[in-house]
Amino acid sequence: FDSSAEMHIRLLPPKNKKTKQEQIRGIVGLPHSIGKEPKVGVVDEAMAEKILKEKKTEFDILLATPDMMPKIARLAKILGPQGKMPNPKTGTVTTDSKKTIEEIKSGRVEYKSDNTGNIHQMIGKVSFDNKKLTENYRALIAAIGVSKIQSITLSATMGPGVKVKL
Numbered sequence: 001f002d003s004s005a006e007m008h009i010r011l012l013p014p015k016n017k018k019t020k021q022e023q024i025r026g027i028v029g030l031p032h033s034i035g036k037e038p039k040v041g042v043v044d045e046a047m048a049e050k051i052l053k054e055k056k057t058e059f060d061i062l063l064a065t066p067d068m069m070p071k072i073a074r075l076a077k078i079l080g081p082q083g084k085m086p087n088p089k090t091g092t093v094t095t096d097s098k099k100t101i102e103e104i105k106s107g108r109v110e111y112k113s114d115n116t117g118n119i120h121q122m123i124g125k126v127s128f129d130n131k132k133l134t135e136n137y138r139a140l141i142a143a144i145g146v147s148k149i150q151s152i153t154l155s156a157t158m159g160p161g162v163k164v165k166l
Contacts, residue, residue, distance in 0.1 A: 003126050003157035004035070005133055007140060009119040010151045021117040027091050028143035030107035032132040035125035040104055042097045043086070048072050051079070061104060062086055063097050111140065119144065126156050 014021060041047065041059035048071060051057060055078055062079065064072060064086035072079075072086070079085040086092040090110050094100045111121045123136040141149070146166065155161040 004122045005124045007123050008153045011117040012150045025112040031135040033107040
């Protein structure tokens with residue numbers, strides 16, 4: 001199978017030992033798609049009722065318009081744990097859904113640090129040529145900022161990790 005090329009970033013610890021690790025999240029447009037086309041849904045009244053009734057979703061990312069947000073608040077218990085609730089911070093609440101869908105399919109991804117200060121992000125497939133993987137790697141580093149990074153490890157799915165010098 002064509003495994004994924006993954007990037008694991010260890011963030012610098014907080015300067016004050018009493019403070020928690022800060023949550024870093026953002027959106028980056030990778031120059032090349034990650035090789036996996038996500039299923040994108042745009043919520044309307046009918047879809048909201050269907051999700052509420054079946055308690056299942058058939059998409060990876062859900063988009064909503066600002067006027068739909070109060071109407072889908074009741075879906076938060078279903079969509080929230082799955083990480084699919086539309087949110088202005090993640091760019092999934094939009095007035096131009098066609099443009100947003102094109103951006104998502106062309107390589108826009110969301111990155112987010114976990115509680116221990118690590119970011120795990122797919123940057124492509126192993127079958128990509130080196131140029132595509134390097135450009136995706138550099139775009140993610142630029143989005144996060146070198147000053148926040150302690151170490152980076154690259155790996156393939158079910159493969160060994162390789163440390164990268166900064």
